[in-house]
Amino acid sequence: MFDIEKIKIKPLCMQAMDAAREHLDDLVKPIGALGGMEELAVRLAGITGVVKGDYSKRAVLVFAADNGIWDEGISPVPQEVTAAQTLNILNGLAGVSVLCRWANAGLRVVDVGIKAPILHPFLIARKVCKGTASIAQGPAMTRQQALEAMQTGFDQAQELIRGGVRLLGIGEMGICNTATSAAVLCALTGAQVTRAVGKGAGVDEAAFQKKRACVARALEVNKPDPQDPIGVLAKVGGLDIAAMAGAYIACGVNGIPAVVDGYISIVAALAACRLLPELRDYLIASHRSFEPGYALAVEALGLRPMIHLDMRLGEGSGCPLAFAVIDAAMAVMREMGTFSQGNIDAGSLVDIRE
Ligand SMILES: Cc1cc2ncn([C@H]3O[C@H](COP(=O)(O)O)[C@@H](O)[C@H]3O)c2cc1C
Numbered sequence: 001m002f003d004i005e006k007i008k009i010k011p012l013c014m015q016a017m018d019a020a021r022e023h024l025d026d027l028v029k030p031i032g033a034l035g036g037m038e039e040l041a042v043r044l045a046g047i048t049g050v051v052k053g054d055y056s057k058r059a060v061l062v063f064a065a066d067n068g069i070w071d072e073g074i075s076p077v078p079q080e081v082t083a084a085q086t087l088n089i090l091n092g093l094a095g096v097s098v099l100c101r102w103a104n105a106g107l108r109v110v111d112v113g114i115k116a117p118i119l120h121p122f123l124i125a126r127k128v129c130k131g132t133a134s135i136a137q138g139p140a141m142t143r144q145q146a147l148e149a150m151q152t153g154f155d156q157a158q159e160l161i162r163g164g165v166r167l168l169g170i171g172e173m174g175i176c177n178t179a180t181s182a183a184v185l186c187a188l189t190g191a192q193v194t195r196a197v198g199k200g201a202g203v204d205e206a207a208f209q210k211k212r213a214c215v216a217r218a219l220e221v222n223k224p225d226p227q228d229p230i231g232v233l234a235k236v237g238g239l240d241i242a243a244m245a246g247a248y249i250a251c252g253v254n255g256i257p258a259v260v261d262g263y264i265s266i267v268a269a270l271a272a273c274r275l276l277p278e279l280r281d282y283l284i285a286s287h288r289s290f291e292p293g294y295a296l297a298v299e300a301l302g303l304r305p306m307i308h309l310d311m312r313l314g315e316g317s318g319c320p321l322a323f324a325v326i327d328a329a330m331a332v333m334r335e336m337g338t339f340s341q342g343n344i345d346a347g348s349l350v351d352i353r354e
């Protein structure tokens, strides 16, 4: 079973980061003028040890599961939508499917706990159980089940990496997982429920108030211990969030950049980093989700999302957009001319970065 004590994540390669910075400052542009793309190139170098890396083999890994909190009446969306949209993702019809095709990225979908029976030739069937229990009444799952979901996430990511994937995005599908994510975020950071709970895929005002009350009740009933992130996931999380945390950890262990999608994805990343703080340096925040709690989680991680489009889809849909930015950053690293080639005398360039 998943044993966090045995897991080691290496610090970033400083030598490669220095080499990347030196190359960036030699490119024919003012120092730092490519902003976040430069930061990205430096961090990718640190993660992989390669200054001009090849990220053409990439994929999004989606974990799908149901959440018992749906029974409390906090969502107008039928619970069966988890299974139906999972099939849409597999059939190439969902947002993440289209964006992965557009970005030349693979897409793997794993059932870690969809309540309804579901069959599809491409679906990886790893149901830990048929959905969780309602966190507003008691724990979502046992600690053993949380560990099993984490192990599944870890194994799935590891399998993709062993198959040659060099850049991995982590996504999810599960109705009501913005509520479980809010509960995990509050449990880990002490954030106020009113700041962590948003409207997710859409709720009316009455259901929104109920959603807030249910998340508050989940924290009261379960009393999750912030020092025990696995306990937090088991008590107030979901099978999807636990599996995502395991997948991030596999990226860190294997020295592969992990791209974070929206709210659920960043909360799972935060939980993983509470277990293994060194993992944070391997995470790339793709976009700033519209969901209000996203800002709290990304700030707790000290990451900077690169794309601001007020997206709130989930599924891993922000990851392929980040892949395109990574492609752009690597094109710059590979193809821009340098001052040392000697076609411009730039005089004394002033570094105005803070
Ligand atoms: C048709 C449809 C497609 C989706 N694709 C992703 N989500 C997103 O919405 C859900 C979270 O929002 P909430 O907590 O409000 O249920 C997740 O499944 C997430 O991936 C969808 C939601 C719907 C309705």
Ligand SMILES: O=C(O)c1cccnc1
Pocket: 178, 199, 200, 201, 261, 262, 263, 264, 265, 289, 290, 291, 311, 312, 313, 314, 315
């Ligand atoms: O940011 C997200 O991931 C998100 C937001 C709302 C609904 N589903 C997902």
